[in-house]
Amino acid sequence: MATKKEKVKKEKKEVIIENKVEEIVFKSKYKILNDFMEKNPDFPTYILIELDSILPPKTSDSDLKKILNNVVEEYENSLITPNEAIGVITAQSVGEPSTQMTLNTFHFAGVATQSVEGLPRLIEILDIKKTLEMPMMKLYLKEQLSEDKVKLVSSKIRETKLFDFVKKVDIDVEEKKVVIDLDLKEFKKVGVDPEALIGNLDKKIRKSSEFDGKTIVITGGSNDGLKDLMGMKEFALSSIVFGIKGIRDVSLIKENDEFVIVTKGIALKQIANISEIDISRVYCNDITEMYNSYGVEAARQTVIREIMEVVKSQGLSINERHVLLIADVMTYTGEPRGMTRYGIVADKLNVLTRASFETPLKHISGGALINEENVLTSITENVMTNQMVYVGTGVPKVSVKKSEN
């Protein structure tokens, strides 16, 4: 169900991968269906696919023709009435059930990764917040690996601090030294060489430290007191030596007999460097990140998917068509915009529409400076001026011919 939309090309955007989408061509075993499809390319294919799949094995051509006629008739009857104020209906369809959503609920997706659900998450999506409360990535692998190997891959992703490899730390105040004993077992678990790992230490520390395969000795300056050494120890232990910065946690889940790495924290660009990960299937719940890495269509899909997730987790029944419209409204300009006074509302054509939402004076005085001229096409302005609105039954006009006398 991808909308044909002109992609707005952004020069600065760094698109990691261009996904080639193969167009699925549906071929039925019934000639009548195929002919029909050729003649009516606009007829929704999913209806025909469903029809094809549920037809009883030996349907005669005359029966099929009858069925097809009825399907077309039913479809035409099901079409939405023109001039319907669909925006309002969509807003109501999503807004009304949202009063039943819960606040403050957390939901365990995977094992360790919590995700925000319910109303706070819905607000997050519709606002396109830049910093999420629970950023998450789902990483699929290029090929099936055993659990242990997948664990190794995931340890490459998770940010690991020196602290995780440490057995014991001693501070020698007289010699001005910090002695860090490493636990070699832990290294084996992650599958890396200690030497390489120490190279990732922060520059400041690396300069003044020595490594003999088992312990790191950091020498402080000659004037350093206990406080400085303690600070140095903390700094060394908390420096990230392995993995990707910003990925605070990873966990494994099984999805359709396939291991999926779920991360806490987002780093789409760095993920591309890890060879085992299939970057054409990477998913994350941050719309802005998806837009920056994969473009508008991906952002649109993310909006749809995330809203549907909230709807489903709350046990509500909101039709996908409403969510599609919301996603399209948010992305049709070529970049995602939130439903805030800075986003969609700010781009409204009419001064009074914007003024009626928030900060009216800013909009009215701003309109005055550039001599804005508004034709009253929008709902708000016509309501304000007590006029018939151009929507629904306000659109069709009836004129009566005056009789001669």
Added chain:
Amino acid sequence: MISKHNITKRIDKITYSVVSPKEIIKNSVVKVITPEIYDKYGFPVEGGLMDMRMGVIEPGFSCKTCSQSYKNCEGHFGHLELARPILNVLFVDTISSILKSTCQECFRVLHPEDKIKETIEEFGRLRKEMGAEKFLKYHSRFMSSLYKIKTCPHCSAKQEDIKLDKSSVFVFMQGEKKRLLTTEIRFRFENIAQEDLPLLNIVGIRPEWLLLTVLPIPPVSMRSTITLQSGQRSEDDLTHKLTDIVRTNQRLHEHLLVGVPEAIIEDVWDLLQYHISTYFDNTIPGLPPARHRNGDTLKSISERIKGKKGIIRNNLIGKRVNYSARTVISPDPRLKLNEVGVPLSVAMKLTIPEPVTEENIEYLKDLVRNGPLKYPGANYLKTKSGSRKSISLDIIDVLLEEIEPGYEVERHLLDGDSIVFNRQPSLHKLSMMGHIVKVLPIKTFAINPGVCKPYNADFDGDEMNLHAAQTLEARQEVERLMDVKHQLISPASGDAVIGCVQDAITGLYVLTNFLEYEKDDAIQLLFSVGFREVEKINFKGKVSGKEIFSIILPDDLNFIGESKFGVVKISNGKLIEGVIDKKTVGDGGGTLLRHLHKNYGPDLVLKTVGYMSNLGLQVLKKRGFTISMGDFDIPEKVKKEIDSINDKVFTQIDKVIEAYKLGELERVTGFTLEQTLEFKVLQLLNSIRDEAMKIVKEELDHNSGTMLMADSGAMGKILSIVQMHAGVGQQSLRGQRINRGYSQRTLSCFKKGDITPEARGYIKNSLRKGLEPYEVFFGSITGRDGLMDTALRTPKTGYLYRRMATSMLDLMIFDDRSVRNEAGVVIQFKYGDDGVDVAKTVSGHFDVKSIVENTLGGKL
């Protein structure tokens, strides 16, 4: 009737601009010269702020400009000539940025000559591409790049830094912070070249207009005087403010004439600036708000516009209406779903205009004859010329003589009128539906409990509004688009929203599950429901409940659905298998009702739901239905069983805790040790509930009232029954066991570090047995949390909804089923990718299967 009074013109376009001084003077009728308002006789002073040329507000006077009375005169503007120019506070930011980006010597914009044309063209293009808001951001970036230019590219003069100090004072940053006087600013702005203006994002106006030399004085009608009961007059805040302005301006004038030292002049000038600033906006940060003598802040012009109580949101977006009524609602299952019981007193107050024609003149004359006090009567009569006469008993005879085609009678509400019924909060279009009036001798509005769901109404004191549509078009729309029967399917999900509720469901469940009647009783039952299609009744001997239910269904109905206990199968209008419960006929998603609507249309659903509800109620009436404490008696054996489960799980939990304390607990991947413990304990505790539920389900008498209600889905859940006699169970707060309160413990009756279930919010006792004191506290914690949740959620969703609505309200389906906005920009080429209306789908799906079945005659 078209008369000259109701010919209106449509506003086509609104243009926004800054008014020039010339235009202010042109539109002015008075030059205000004195701060005095009234003379000693109490009449407005000529040339004062209440000059009668600006309009009148008292009856008995007529406007000296348009000679109309206060009712018809809209008022006229005056003007005040300011002694020195004043900054307009609303434009201070713009003034500041213009000052910083223009040369201080030659007054050109600090942009190279050869680039100006190019940049202006680019601006025009970008404004179209980016949209208003983004362009503003882009432009402000361009402006700040100009601020940094220190030598003018045109005359190579050096630029000094200018800063906005306080709210309306500009100073030079170099040296001893010399002040940039407003006269100087005005001089600079006057000399800015016209061709440079687009660079500053100023179109159609001159920058010097941002400084006021002439102040428009708003008409009197905009700031009317209130006369208190004591006869004292109290002026409007704006008038107060204007008096200050006029007085200060006069002083400044005199000072200038006399030739007072510049320092004193500047002080008075600043005072005038302050008064005019607070007249526009009294909430400017950094500026002390102007106050009344008693200390209240004055209400400025911008405060009249802003906010929820401002003109825009209170008067322009939200409107008040006449011809409406509001009272408490109460249920009446005898009404049809789309009827509303209207109290007689309301019906005699609300009116509907009916034009008099040759055909209906006698009928309307009868109504007029009854007058306003006898139902059905009429309250007003509108003559041909459009004047409205109140019908009172003493002039009825005169009016009856007078009445002729072309008149309009405003008659009482009658049975069968279509009106709009509404309950707030109006969250979706189903919160306002059309109903048909049924006048009843009651004091409240009565509705069928079946329509409670879409209104989200109950009868614990809810009030609802009724609007009597007045024009012919409106009444047609109410009848043909808004009526309950056209709103049976939710546009959000495609499910039925209206259906049977409460006892009706229980009754149908009992009927279709196990009841059996003698033939006579069965016929009696159907008759009491209002079923009159006698030819359909064909009973022999004992009649099962399923057969009785089948009678009210259409003859050729084929349906396969689900109930709580397996499949429901109806073929050829006969319920063959399964029971009827909430899933099939309940409100909010009854599948059988959705199926009926799809195949037989709304009228049949309305009729059938009426029969079903009444049938359910009558069955219960006949059979008898009650709940009692006895429903909760569980045999000693079951009690022991539940106790043993409790003991078993508790020992398991003890073991887990022991293992945790010894450090032997195996960590689950991704969890810390503590989380693992919590996870395991919670799992075990939940298992108690699940097993108790199983036992209760098996052991309790399913024919008791409580269980019948829970089973049918009418009211209550099995879980509530479990809580009532097996044990309330774990209280959870934010998805976890209760883990807050004192340090290391939840309540002071526990030891520190106690992590047993009892100390962390597990309620072992049942509600019937009674809770321990500490258990009550745990219950209260979750109870309070729930209350807070709802209290915090309501404003949040309200705001979210408002934002969604304003973002999307201009979207409309066009004739090709594309979705476009008010600018004509296509949002979707085909709505939802297939153009299908959700309200015309079955739960959101285009139902291919049933079409195939119907065409092949159910052979699939």
